[in-house]
Amino acid sequence: MTAMGAHQDAAGGSARGWLWWGRRRSAVLDVGLGLVSALECGLEGVGFAGDAGLPVPVGVLFGLVAGSVLTLRRRWPIVVVLVSIATTPAEMGFLMGLVGLYTLAASEVPRRITALLAGMSSAAVFLVTVVRMRQEMQQAEGFDPSGWYILLLSLVLTLGLNAPPLLLGLYVGARRRLMESLRERADSLEQELSLLADRAEERAQWARQEERTRIAREMHDVVAHRVSLMVVHAAALQAVALKDPQKAVRNAALVGDMGRQALTELRGMLGVLREEAPAEGPEPVPLAAVGRAAAAAAAEAASEDGPCLDALEELVEQSRLAGVVVELAVLGESRRYAAEVERTAYRVVQEALTNVHKHAAGARVVVRLAHREAEVAMQVENGPSDAGAADAQLPSGGNGLVGMRERVNRLGGVFVSGPTDAGGFRVSAVLPTVREAVA
Structure with missing residues (x-):
């Protein structure tokens, strides 16, 4: 279970009721850690009661309550760290301190607050370690408890306890934020691609409509004039067929020539449209390419007759x-x-x-x-x-x-x-x- 998944659950769990866990296994993990921490602090409460002159049940109860706070680490990581700092002089809450610092560093708590609490925790651990080691060395023979040895050893122990969970939490939190930013960027790119696809489809639709209009215009211009002349000549041919056979023959020849020219132009245009269709494969030729080819074919066909x-x-x-x-x-x-x-x-x-x-x-x-x-x-x-x-x-x-x-x-x-x-x-x-x- 990573901190990234834990904090994602914590971010979305508040909308699901008083429980802040998004998934059951997150709740099981936190409750399990809370039980282990409570058991640890309860056992350490026996020694704390003896040192403080309190009844043992009071010390055990104090340890159980303090250790169970670890269950709230996803919802209130600052509270967990503060309780850990408060129980440090009683020499209890080792697991709570480690997990609390990790959760705090991996959460969305401002960095200045994280640094302040980490410094307070380190200072508390350092002071307790110095006092405890000085007391132990005073009881031992052959050691000078006033030397630099105690300070150096206390500093090493403090860094060894607090630095690893703090650095790991910072790494996991940074990684989680990076993944979230990448996910947001991917969503943004997906939306942009969707918009671009819609615009491309609109442009393609517009281009198809333009090419349809262009093909219709070319067909009209290439064929309509000659067919109109053919109809006019046919009407004249009908009028003079019996009165002037020679003129009728000339008109018939003109009608034939114009019909052949119209068919040549139309055949050239349709031939290019067929050539643009693929011989194999399911993908059709874009209408824009066909339209451009048709326009070019019309121009080439017309050029033979002097367009x-x-x-x-x-x-x-x-x-x-x-x-x-x-x-x-x-x-x-x-x-x-x-x-x-x-x-x-x-x-x-x-x-x-x-x-x-x-x-x-x-x-x-x-x-x-x-x-x-x-x-x-x-x-x-x-x-x-x-x-x-x-x-x-x-x-x-x-x-x-x-x-x-x-x-x-x-x-x-x-x-x-x-x-x-x-x-x-x-x-x-x-x-x-x-x-x-x-x-």
Whole structure:
């Protein structure tokens, strides 16, 4: 039974009733020590009664009461040491003195009080030893009781009795406090790790949501424009199939080309998503990695068809072939920008033209691109829809403008959209640029 466990029991035992022991074996140990100490002090009380001229039963009773105080060592260690000091002149309480000093040093009593009581106990033992040895040597022949021998021997005996239990108690108390601090630190670290795990889970959830949004945006931007053009060309093909077979053949060829391009882009994106899945093993690929791969695949797939500012003329031409009157105006010196900037600018114009096909059939469109010193600006403005033009009845999910705004805001740009006074619609975006060196 260590003092660490003893004092932990004493610290938590007060809430369990008048008994201060937390465990039964602690109570058994203390009661056993108290009985042994009481028996020792009772036997030593016989000699004390004879020296003091008291009746023997009184001396024995005094010894039994004084020795039984050791039972209180966990609750009141100071009282035990004080009783031990008080019984030292009567030459009783040897076990009580040793165990009392150990318990006092190992307890949470302030160190100045421990030092004071330890000094008092040592002084009492030293004085009693000096007096007793002087009396014994006076009765012996050939010894000088006034020499330094008595003092030195008394000092050695005092240190031998008091120093070991005191030092052991200090060591056990320090070890107990160290273990408690380590336990508290471990609990604190466990709480911090739990908080970090919760935050990591929240960040992972946020990242998964962001990647889902990014994948949806890439799918929408890559596929929606070409599919919209295919629907427009299919409607034109249906209208001219009997009147102008040659034009119908050209429209059919355009529909086929656009369908193949859309399938190529979609196949590239889905192919990368499959490649990111592990061939073996139960652990799934994080959605964030899949989303980044999908975005990269979309960019790579789109790059084959010119997802950059240099391909705007081709993009506009595709809308012209679908029957839309589109004017392209480029202002400023054309130059290369970061790939993400050019791709975002291209997607904004592409989605704006897609919305024209969906919602403003037959309207005139003006596409403006301005190269400025530290930014690139684009604007797609269409006039009112031609009431005589056939509506292609393209479905709309309402995600086009949202996707454009997200793309522009992610690069720190400005996005504005809304109806014009003439009854049309305008989409404008300004992107900050980082110029790239052209090899």
